[in-house]
Amino acid sequence: MNRPRRNRRTLAIRSMVRETLLTPADFILPMFVHEEAQDTPIVSMPGVTRWSLPGLLRDAGAAHALGIPAVVLFPKIEEPLKSPLAEECHNDAGLVPRTIRALKAAHPTLCVITDVALDPYNSDGHDGVVRRDEHGGLTILNDETVAILCQQALCHARAGADIVAPSDMMDGRVAAIRHALDGHGFQDVAIMSYTAKYASAFYGPFRGALESAPKEGDKQTYQMDPANAREALRETLLDEAEGADMLMVKPAGPYLDIIAKVRGTTTLPVAAYQVSGEYLMLKSAAAGGWLDERAIVMESLTAIKRAGADMILTYFAKQAASWLRM
Ligand code: PBG
Numbered sequence: 356m357n358r359p360r361r362n363r364r365t366l367a368i369r370s371m372v373r374e375t376l377l378t379p380a381d382f383i384l385p386m387f388v389h390e391e392a393q394d395t396p397i398v399s400m401p402g403v404t405r406w407s408l409p410g411l412l413r414d415a416g417a418a419h420a421l422g423i424p425a426v427v428l429f430p431k432i433e434e435p436l437k438s439p440l441a442e443e444c445h446n447d448a449g450l451v452p453r454t455i456r457a458l459k460a461a462h463p464t465l466c467v468i469t470d471v472a473l474d475p476y477n478s479d480g481h482d483g484v485v486r487r488d489e490h491g492g493l494t495i496l497n498d499e500t501v502a503i504l505c506q507q508a509l510c511h512a513r514a515g516a517d518i519v520a521p522s523d524m525m526d527g528r529v530a531a532i533r534h535a536l537d538g539h540g541f542q543d544v545a546i547m548s549y550t551a552k553y554a555s556a557f558y559g560p561f562r563g564a565l566e567s568a569p570k571e572g573d574k575q576t577y578q579m580d581p582a583n584a585r586e587a588l589r590e591t592l593l594d595e596a597e598g599a600d601m602l603m604v605k606p607a608g609p610y611l612d613i614i615a616k617v618r619g620t621t622t623l624p625v626a627a628y629q630v631s632g633e634y635l636m637l638k639s640a641a642a643g644g645w646l647d648e649r650a651i652v653m654e655s656l657t658a659i660k661r662a663g664a665d666m667i668l669t670y671f672a673k674q675a676a677s678w679l680r681m
Pocket of ligand 1: 470472473474482522523557558559560561562574629630631632
């Protein structure tokens with residue numbers, strides 16, 4: 356008789372045959388920053404904070420000390436600075452470039468990743484430039500947006516970003532950003548492309564955190580249809596051909612099949628983003644006493660890695676890293 360249970364009999368044996376191991380080096384911590392002097396708890400994401408600059412520097416240092424190699428920055432931009440063409444996104448004196456410079460000065464070995472997309476800066480709340488037709492219909496302009504994304508990526512590179520991460524889902528942006536970076540001497544700045552970013556309801560709490568929800572319409576003409584898997588492979592091949600250094604699937608937990616397919620299609624490193632709605636679901640079930648928080652968080656992260664992710668963007672990064680060290 357075949358007895359697979361022999362390999363599960365003791366803790367020692369189980370630890371020898373374990374196929375997937377998490378380490379703090381797998382994690383990338385998403386961090387929210389605002390212009391204010393105080394640190395503000397984010398109501399829609401219990402346990403997550405929108406930081407002042409000093410608060411962010413402290414928390415990023417704590418994350419790095421736990422073995423987390425990278426953070427990714429998301430700014431909350433003041434309403435008066437938002438505009439239809441999102442000019443603030445490439446202001447060298449803006450919140451993100453200032454934060455990058457301060458982070459690199461305070462923590463030189465920390466990898467700084469930035470989000471490249473217009474939504475926090477755009478008065479329309481879309482990731483791209485909006486055109487309205489005479490019937491009130493909205494079009495998100497692709498090529499006009501890509502030109503601005505290139506300026507945004509250059510602005511982040513000038514401030515010292517290690518990796519830029521375009522999350523906008525415009526066509527052709529990876530090639531355009533690569534070309535712009537190379538043309539300005541930033542050959543060493545990498546691109547982590549949001550390759551398969553779905554038009555997901557799981558982003559709700561994030562948009563609450565930044566007040567960046569679209570004022571009108573939704574993101575379905577640029578983010579992917581949750582019903583589609585082959586299309587993710589089309590995006591994978593394009594991003595690879597356009598020069599991306601790392602690919603990303605987002606959300607993560609409900610899209611494990613996509614992570615596995617992308618992993619099988621590319622030789623590039625694959626990242627997966629456990630997004631705000633995934634965080635909130637686990638966090639609130641644990642807060643209600645219905646799930647064991649540590650067990651559920653580690654299981655969800657292990658599943659994402661097992662599916663094929665090399666890196667995981669997660670709001671649980673610090674917690675998980677400290678559990679792994681205990
Ligand atoms: C915006 C962006 C979003 C997220 C990361 N970058 C929101 C969106 O596309 O509407 C979501 C992250 C999360 O939900 O945790 N470009």
